[in-house]
Amino acid sequence: MTVLPDMTEAQIRRYARHIVLPEIGGVGQSRLIAARVLVIGAGGLGAPALQYLAAAGIGTLGVVDDDTVDLSNLQRQIIHRTSDIGISKADSARRTLGDINPEVKVCAHKERLTTANAEHIVAGYDVVADGSDNFATRYLLNDTCYHLKKILVSAAILRFDGQISTYKAWQGDGHPCLRCIFPAAPSEDSVPSCAQAGVLGALAGTLGALQATEVVKEILGIGRSLSGRLLTYDALDAAFDEMAITKRSDCPTCGKR
Incomplete structure (x- = not known):
């Protein structure tokens, strides 16, 4: 059996169903192993996203959560x-991810993301998946x-509805940011x-799995990106819908003015 680049025989067996996909292959899987992904929140969205990303072989996973x-x-x-009740969510997530894939390095950031630490934390990763539950964190991310030119895959859920999009406005025309849709956060x-x-x-599983899928696609550069599109899901109707997002010249973050 031919050994693929940068992978052991055990890794080839573990990721065999990825490797046989022409869109991924051995080279693509090696990219996933070398990737660094930051997940904000080990809650409803972060829980499934983290597990699928670990299973996919993302080499380094960061988890930001200050809750128990x-x-x-x-x-x-x-x-x-x-049995995890009362312990840190970041530590609980690290334990589960270690059981799923011990080869993945899990960095537990047991703190709330703030203006004081956001740039320092985000700078160490390639892609960010936002599963936060408040507007302040979403806009900060x-x-x-x-500003750091990092790809952001953001999802949100409430009741029976969810939405997801990818933001990489620093790539220019056709790539809006969150503030292009919602210039300012509504009051909490x-x-x-x-x-x-x-x-x-x-519903958290549905949107969290979609986040993991989009993160993998962005790392590999395959498929059609969700940048410029907002995908919504109505669980009661079992229906997906899509809305085109236009980059705004007057956007307070990525606009020309």
Whole structure:
């Protein structure tokens, strides 16, 4: 059997179903192994995204979360177990990811992303997957990734609805950022949280898996990027819809003015 570049025989067996895909192959799998991906939040979206990314062989996974596991998390945050209640979500995620793929290096950032640390943390990664649950973090990530020229795959869920898009506005025309759609964040009081309005647990799995898929595509440069498109999912209707996003010249982050 021919040994593919930068991979052991064990890795060839582990990633065999990737390697046989012409779009990935041995070279593509080696790129995944060399990649560094930061996931914001080890919650509803981060839980499935992290597990699929670890299984895919992403070499380094960063997890940003300053929270601890609570009983109410377990309905959707499937990376955690009942025995993890009370411990750090980042540590719980690291344990699970180690069981899935011990070759993956997991960096636990047990802190909240802020204006003081965002640039330092994000700079160490190639792609960022945003699974945060508040507008302040979403906008901070959008601006930070734009200025550092990092690809951002962002998703959101509430009740039975979800949405996802990829932002890489620094690449120029045809690539908007989050602020091109929503120039300013609504007040936290105007939009209910999952704790207030509820969320279907399996919906987090759907959108988190989509995030992992888009991250892998961006690393490999395959398929059609979600940049410039907002994909929405209505779980009750079992329906996906798509909206084109236009880059705004007056965008406060990536606009020309």
